[in-house]
Amino acid sequence: MKIIQIGVGGFGQSWLNTIAKSDVAEMVALVDLSEDALTAACEEHGWRSEMCYTDLTEALASTDADLAVVVTPPAFHRGPVIQAMEAGLDVLSEKPMAESPEDCRAMMQAAADLGRTYTVSQNYRYNPAIYTMARVIQEGLIGEVGQVKIDFYKGVDFGGGFRHEMDNPVLVDMSIHHFDMIRFITGLNPETARGSAWNPSWSNYAGDCSSSILFTMKGGARILYNASWCAKGDFCDWNGHWQIEGEKGTLIYDKDVVTHIPIDGLYKPGEPVTLELDTMEKMGQVWVLNNLIECRASGAAPQTVCTDNIQSIAMVFAAVEAVESGKVVPVAV
Numbered sequence: 001m002k003i004i005q006i007g008v009g010g011f012g013q014s015w016l017n018t019i020a021k022s023d024v025a026e027m028v029a030l031v032d033l034s035e036d037a038l039t040a041a042c043e044e045h046g047w048r049s050e051m052c053y054t055d056l057t058e059a060l061a062s063t064d065a066d067l068a069v070v071v072t073p074p075a076f077h078r079g080p081v082i083q084a085m086e087a088g089l090d091v092l093s094e095k096p097m098a099e100s101p102e103d104c105r106a107m108m109q110a111a112a113d114l115g116r117t118y119t120v121s122q123n124y125r126y127n128p129a130i131y132t133m134a135r136v137i138q139e140g141l142i143g144e145v146g147q148v149k150i151d152f153y154k155g156v157d158f159g160g161g162f163r164h165e166m167d168n169p170v171l172v173d174m175s176i177h178h179f180d181m182i183r184f185i186t187g188l189n190p191e192t193a194r195g196s197a198w199n200p201s202w203s204n205y206a207g208d209c210s211s212s213i214l215f216t217m218k219g220g221a222r223i224l225y226n227a228s229w230c231a232k233g234d235f236c237d238w239n240g241h242w243q244i245e246g247e248k249g250t251l252i253y254d255k256d257v258v259t260h261i262p263i264d265g266l267y268k269p270g271e272p273v274t275l276e277l278d279t280m281e282k283m284g285q286v287w288v289l290n291n292l293i294e295c296r297a298s299g300a301a302p303q304t305v306c307t308d309n310i311q312s313i314a315m316v317f318a319a320v321e322a323v324e325s326g327k328v329v330p331v332a333v
């Protein structure tokens with residue numbers, strides 16, 4: 001698989017490493033508006049400067065690639081994603097798919113019209129603890145899921161950049177991981193969102209950096225999601241702290257440990273059991289990249305192809321509308 005990567009600064013460096021180390025993918029071009037970012041990428045990985053472009057049109061015309069990996073800020077996904085598909089490439093973009101429903105619809109429409117596969121990377125899914133929870137819930141260990149509480153509290157300073165300027169930095173740039181994991185782990189899809197967002201006096205973010213969202217899922221289960229990037233303390237890992245309650249028991253996720261609490265009768269907790277986690281040969285971005293290549297060969301749809309991922313990003317847009325309007329908002333794009 002020959003790859004053009006668009007956006008090589010920031011998190012783009014993580015994709016550069018993944019692709020450089022891959023034995024099934026080959027980097028053929030790098031595109032970034034920043035000459036410095038391109039130079040640093042070449043120095044780090046020993047790539048030739050002839051592979052670097054500041055103009056995507058020129059890069060697409062000069063190289064023969066199969067896949068574009070787009071790692072630009074979310075507001076700048078739409079342009080390169082559609083342009084690469086128009087040039088005949090499949091596309092993998094970073095999460096979140098976009099900052100607006102209009103951009104999401106435009107990219108999905110382009111993929112459908114052009115017959116290309118556009119996938120959004122949700123690397124947080126591909127982790128042994130997350131896979132284990134999804135599997136045991138599917139196998140019925142805790143029965144029907146009725147309520148879930150997720151607490152994501154971290155104090156994070158990016159030292160500037162787009163996140164510090166966004167209206168709802170955590171909901172738009174971070175919570176997409178957790179919302180996508182909610183769907184993946186519980187197997188439930190969302191119906192409505194309500195909530196509130198605020199910005200504590202000490203926050204160094206322009207937008208509201210703390211929020212509490214209540215999702216009603218199809219079938220009636222409720223998900224209470226609390227998140228902050230300006231917490232005074234590092235209370236959880238990047239996945240958050242999860243309590244998933246079903247009719248037969250509870251699963252707790254905390255810092256890569258999954259605990260099962262069986263319930264005896266109606267409410268009596270049994271002895272907690274630490275679950276042995278599934279083993280995974282590939283995780284995170286490596287899983288995403290390899291799965292894309294396998295799907296391209298088999299014709300199967302990747303797990304987080306845009307037509308699926310739209311349901312995760314729809315939770316973000318509904319949460320934002322809910323906190324801004326104070327209303328109960330249907331989750332739909």
Ligand SMILES: NC(=O)c1ccc[n+]([C@@H]2O[C@H](COP(=O)([O-])OP(=O)(O)OC[C@H]3O[C@@H](n4cnc5c(N)ncnc54)[C@H](O)[C@@H]3O)[C@@H](O)[C@H]2O)c1
Pocket residue numbers: 006007008009010011012031032033034037071072073074076080094095096121123161162173
């Ligand atoms: N999956 C994860 O765990 C994870 C972690 C961090 C960031 N991200 C995502 O990665 C994406 C990029 O975030 P970041 O933190 O790397 O941002 P960043 O601002 O640090 O870097 C973005 C890079 O893209 C370049 N760029 C901007 N517009 C461009 C354009 N039109 N064409 C070419 N290059 C362009 C910039 O020059 C810069 O080098 C976002 O969607 C973000 O949400 C994902």
